[in-house]
Amino acid sequence: MKERTISGSLFDVANTLFMLFILSVMVVPFVYILSYSFSNPGMLKGGLILWPAGFTLDSYTKAFADPAVLKSVFISVARTVLGPALMLLFTSMGAYTLTRSDLGGVKFxxxxxxxxxYFSSGIIPMYLLMGYLQLKGTFLVYVLPGAVSVFSMVLIKTYIEALPRELEEAAVVDGANDFRLFFQVIFPICTPVFAAVVLFECVNQWNAFIDTQIYNTMSPDLYPLQYVLYNTLNQINSLEQLKLQGQKGLGAITPQTFKMAITVITVLPIAFVYPFLQKYFVKGLLVGSIKG
Structure with a gap:
């Protein structure tokens, strides 16, 4: 091995310090929010908080005391699971079809x-279309409009085109039809790009609430977690108003600590999912785009 030069060592030190700075810029704000949500407001003295001051779970108790919140968690989890699953199925099939140059009209x-x-129909045409399809006021309005993602389709198509053509030729020689070729040969080896697009869709579905405002405002049973917490935050303007909504003896809660707790609730699920998909996420984006 070559001996490290002084300039190379200095570069490594500077690079490490710079990356630690970037890490702190991203992590410290979330640590602050997490610590604030567990803190007793009476013990807070202002400034940066990196550890709870007077540990309390009152804000989280209040957040989950409302039955609407628990119901909304089910809706959010359902759309976060079903939405990406449908998107992956239909989008991957469409992407594979677009890779078949021998298909008539594929270039079109x-x-x-x-x-x-580059061009979309806009909100009003989409609203009219959902009404015509009788999807307003239903759960399907959350998952069907996003069942095909063109952005994900382009990523998957590029990834499939980079695969060795000999795999398909060998399967065809063995008598595999198009469905077996896709589901038994192509689909299993596309895990990296699938993980990338599924992660994108999971984040979109979990954070979505605008579609609820547009299509399902008259259906409280279909409110996702984000929309319920959005409404809750809009209703909390003072400590007195917060106490009127709950029961006596809530303990140390202020609108600020409650907002921090809600922020943690909405961020943590996706934050826990990302590490398990990270290795596939990076590989899927890089290999699928560079080799194309």
């Missing part, structure tokens, strides 16, 4: 799908 469909990346 490639241009057609790419065109939709």
């Amino acid at each position: 469909f490639r241009k057609y799908f790419v065109f939709t990346l």
Whole structure:
């Protein structure tokens, strides 16, 4: 091994310090929010908080005391699971179809799908379409409109095109039809790019609440967690108003600590999912885009 030069060692030290600075910029704000949500407001003295001052769970108790919150958690989890699953199924099948150069009209469909990346119909036509399809006021309005993602389709298509063509040829020689070729040969080896697009869709579904405002405001049973917490935050303007909504003896709660607790509740689920998909996430984005 070559001996490290002084300039190389200095670069490593500077690079490490810079990355630690970037890490602290990203981590410290969340640590502050987490610590604030567990703190007793009477013991807070202002400034940066990196450890709870007077540990208390009153804010979280209040957040989960409302039955609407528990119901909304189920809706959010359901759309976060079903939405990406449907998107992956239909989008991957469409992406594989676009890789078949021998298919009649495939060049037109490639241009057609790419065109939709730059131009959309807008909110009003979408609202009218959902009404015409009788999806307003239903759970399906959360998952069906996003069942095909053109952005994800382009990523998957590029990834599949980078795979060795000999795999398909060998399967065809063994008598595999298109469905077996896709689901038994292509689908299993596309895990990296699938993990990337599924993570994108999971984050979108978990954080979505605008579609609820547009289509399901008259259906409280279909409110996702984000929309329920959004409404709750809008209703909390003072400590007195917060206490009127709950029961006596809530303990040390202020609107600020309650908002911090809600922020933690909405962020943690996705934060726990990301580490398990990270290795596939990075590989899927890089290999699928660079080799294309």
